[in-house]
Amino acid sequence: MGSGFLDVIKPNLSIQIATLKLKNPVMTASGTFGYGEEYSEFFDVSRLGAIVVKGLSMKPKKGNPPPRIVETPAGLINSIGLQNIGIDHFLNEKLPLLLKFKTPIIVNFFGDTVDEFIKTAEILSTHKGIAALEMNVSCPNKEAGWRIFGTDPKILKEVVSRVRSATNLPLIVKLSPNVGDIASMAKIAQDGGADAVSLVNTFLAMAVDVKTRRPLLANIVGGLSGPAIKPIAVRMVWEVCKAVNIPVIGMGGIVTYKDALEFLIVGSKAIAVGTANFLNPFATIEILEGIEKYMVEEGITDINQLIGSLVIDYERTYNN
Amino acid sequence: MLQAGDNLDPLLKRPFSILDYDDELLYFLFKKKGKGTIYLSRINKGDVITLLGPLGNGWPAPQGEFIVIAGGIGIVPLMLLLKQHRNKAILFYGAKNENELLMLEEASKLVKEIYISTDDGSKGTRGLITEIFNDFLVSNSSCKDLTIYCCGSPPMLKAFSKLIREHNLSCYASVEEYMACGVGACLGCVVKVINEADSEGFHYKTVCKDGPIFNLKEIIWDQVF
Ligand SMILES: Cc1cc2nc3c(=O)[nH]c(=O)nc-3n(C[C@H](O)[C@H](O)[C@H](O)COP(=O)(O)OP(=O)(O)OC[C@H]3O[C@@H](n4cnc5c(N)ncnc54)[C@H](O)[C@@H]3O)c2cc1C
Ligand SMILES: Cc1cc2nc3c(=O)[nH]c(=O)nc-3n(C[C@H](O)[C@H](O)[C@H](O)COP(=O)(O)O)c2cc1C
Ligand code: FES
Numbered sequence: 381m382g383s384g385f386l387d388v389i390k391p392n393l394s395i396q397i398a399t400l401k402l403k404n405p406v407m408t409a410s411g412t413f414g415y416g417e418e419y420s421e422f423f424d425v426s427r428l429g430a431i432v433v434k435g436l437s438m439k440p441k442k443g444n445p446p447p448r449i450v451e452t453p454a455g456l457i458n459s460i461g462l463q464n465i466g467i468d469h470f471l472n473e474k475l476p477l478l479l480k481f482k483t484p485i486i487v488n489f490f491g492d493t494v495d496e497f498i499k500t501a502e503i504l505s506t507h508k509g510i511a512a513l514e515m516n517v518s519c520p521n522k523e524a525g526w527r528i529f530g531t532d533p534k535i536l537k538e539v540v541s542r543v544r545s546a547t548n549l550p551l552i553v554k555l556s557p558n559v560g561d562i563a564s565m566a567k568i569a570q571d572g573g574a575d576a577v578s579l580v581n582t583f584l585a586m587a588v589d590v591k592t593r594r595p596l597l598a599n600i601v602g603g604l605s606g607p608a609i610k611p612i613a614v615r616m617v618w619e620v621c622k623a624v625n626i627p628v629i630g631m632g633g634i635v636t637y638k639d640a641l642e643f644l645i646v647g648s649k650a651i652a653v654g655t656a657n658f659l660n661p662f663a664t665i666e667i668l669e670g671i672e673k674y675m676v677e678e679g680i681t682d683i684n685q686l687i688g689s690l691v692i693d694y695e696r697t698y699n700n
Numbered sequence: 701m702l703q704a705g706d707n708l709d710p711l712l713k714r715p716f717s718i719l720d721y722d723d724e725l726l727y728f729l730f731k732k733k734g735k736g737t738i739y740l741s742r743i744n745k746g747d748v749i750t751l752l753g754p755l756g757n758g759w760p761a762p763q764g765e766f767i768v769i770a771g772g773i774g775i776v777p778l779m780l781l782l783k784q785h786r787n788k789a790i791l792f793y794g795a796k797n798e799n800e801l802l803m804l805e806e807a808s809k810l811v812k813e814i815y816i817s818t819d820d821g822s823k824g825t826r827g828l829i830t831e832i833f834n835d836f837l838v839s840n841s842s843c844k845d846l847t848i849y850c851c852g853s854p855p856m857l858k859a860f861s862k863l864i865r866e867h868n869l870s871c872y873a874s875v876e877e878y879m880a881c882g883v884g885a886c887l888g889c890v891v892k893v894i895n896e897a898d899s900e901g902f903h904y905k906t907v908c909k910d911g912p913i914f915n916l917k918e919i920i921w922d923q924v925f
Contacts, residue, residue, distance in 0.1 A: 411886070411887075412881070412885065412886060413885055414883075414884060414885035414886075418881070418883045418884050418885040419883070419885065421883075434885075434887075442900075442902075442903060442904060443887060443890070443904060445892065445922065446877055446878075446889075446890050446891065446892075446904075447877070447878055448878075448887070448888050448889075448890065449878050449879075449880050449886070449888035449889070450878065451710060451711055451712050451878075453709050454708040454709050454711060455711065456711060456712065456880060458880075458886070458888060460886070460887050460888065463887050463890075463904065606708075606711055607708045607711070635708070655711075655880075657881065657885065658712060658880040658881040658882075658885075658886060659711060659712065659713075660750075661752065661883070
């Protein structure tokens with residue numbers, strides 16, 4: 381296929397995260413791609429590096445009352461409330477369909493308690509076909525006054541290390557960005573046995589209708605995603621990449637291939653596309669093609685040459 | 701869903717109903733509200749805009765005569781239904797004032813009977829269209845068996861839900877909610893729907909994929925408007 385010229389210089393885009401081999405670094409961000417089928421009408425989703433599904437819990441979850449979303453300048457605040465069909469329904473009905481796609485399926489999951497995290501991980505691990513688990517620690521902890529798991533170093537350590545013992549699948553810990561020092565949280569995840577970390581999840585946010593003086597979301601607060609968060613996400617991913625040895629999956633506001641390149645250059649091995657899927661159902665594929673074209677133009681033959689290739693001329697100005 | 705331009709603000713496409721179509725064109729009719737519709741109103745002939753669709757379900761086909769209730773811009777998704785089932789509908793059409801009674805002439809040609817109301821009395825009866833309909837039911841109780849097709853503002857639908865339940869009428873309504881993906885992936889656009897199999901008696905359904913048309917009796921409104 382294609383011209384012989386391009387065939388010869390077709391760059392290598394494959395990367396590896398622990399034992400997981402991906403044909404390219406472009407993944408979907410959990411909660412923005414449903415269970416894959418929603419977007420398979422638009423393009424061949426098998427072309428993606430991996431599909432990350434909507435966050436799952438032991439039992440189905442209804443989620444928050446509407447309105448659940450509000451648009452802010454270049455951003456989207458959502459308070460879906462982790463609505464999901466539960467792991468039983470997922471494993472019986474959705475996973476068989478997902479496994480028809482020729483790309484690794486990464487299952488995002490969460491729990492209300494540490495035990496629920498463990499049980500969910502155990503059940504998911506017994507099913508053939510799941511390529512990796514991504515644990516979402518940006519959810520509230522029932523046993524700690526509904527404080528977010530991923531914002532408390534002690535709890536983060538406990539939940540990661542215990543889930544680690546419960547699964548043999550590659551384990552990705554999806555960090556909460558709503559912390560003071562993201563690098564130290566990433567280290568905790570690494571020390572707890574994570575095979576990789578992914579970031580950023582959404583930033584806690586709020587919007588008010590000035591006419592009615594009421595919050596625009598029924599849940600009052602929600603998580604901000606989209607282009608508005610990208611520069612903060614790039615900074616956090618850069619800090620984490622410097623702090624840990626395990627692979628980092630970068631995301632937050634990626635809309636174009638150039639956005640994706642920023643994350644790769646600061647050191648993330650893979651990237652995930654979230655809100656951009658809503659703006660353009662073909663976003664992931666266009667980003668993938670854009671990265672490939674950029675590599676050809678820049679004469680980069682292997683994506684690993686690009687990953688972490690950030691050049692800093694005045695290192696001393698950074699006080700780390 | 702439609703979007704003008706490819707800048708990042710506004711970020712999301714906005715949902716619109718298809719007013720009409722022919723071999724070459726899709727027709728839309730929309731009201732300027734905020735950024736999304738203001739940008740769409742500025743496009744010129746030859747400009748390229750983004751369209752995602754058609755999305756979601758459609759009206760169940762009416763059997764024989766039927767009733768249509770429209771509030772203002774809510775007439776839009778009902779026009780094709782009226783066109784496809786000419787002279788079968790009794791239309792109740794209400795708006796704030798005469799200027800907001802869009803497509804009135806076109807609609808009146810497609811229906812068997814028409815009742816009009818405006819909030820300020822500038823056209824038709826002064827008052828809310830749901831009240832006009834209520835009065836109509838009192839003197840035309842045989843019409844209670846006809847299926848109702850309805851679209852209007854959330855407060856109108858909420859008021860109308862009550863009436864539907866009181867009189868035990870059968871009514872389909874096109875519902876609005878903020879949308880992001882339009883394809884059932886983000887779960888952002890939900891409404892609360894009765895579900896007897898559920899321990900709490902409800903579940904959430906997406907307006908973009910499961911809707912926008914729902915059996916009005918099944919919707920639970922607990923939002924503050
Ligand atoms: C299925 C469906 C079909 C629709 N068809 C039409 C149509 O044919 N013609 C038409 O004019 N409009 C239609 N609408 C409504 C239209 O989508 C909104 O008016 C539009 O999204 C407003 O966008 P904006 O950026 O101009 O305003 P924004 O700045 O987003 O909002 C302006 C105001 O409108 C309200 N609003 C915005 N979007 C919604 C929404 N989805 N639900 C409830 N309130 C909202 C907000 O409360 C705000 O006060 C439809 C909506 C749905 C869900
Ligand atoms: C509607 C919506 C639902 C989301 N659901 C989940 C989820 O279930 N689990 C999770 O770990 N992250 C979830 N996220 C976070 C995204 O996966 C991603 O981390 C975040 O949106 C930042 O990326 P973006 O700016 O590209 O969207 C959700 C985001 C959005 C917008
Ligand atoms: S808009 Fe995303 S599920 Fe309806």
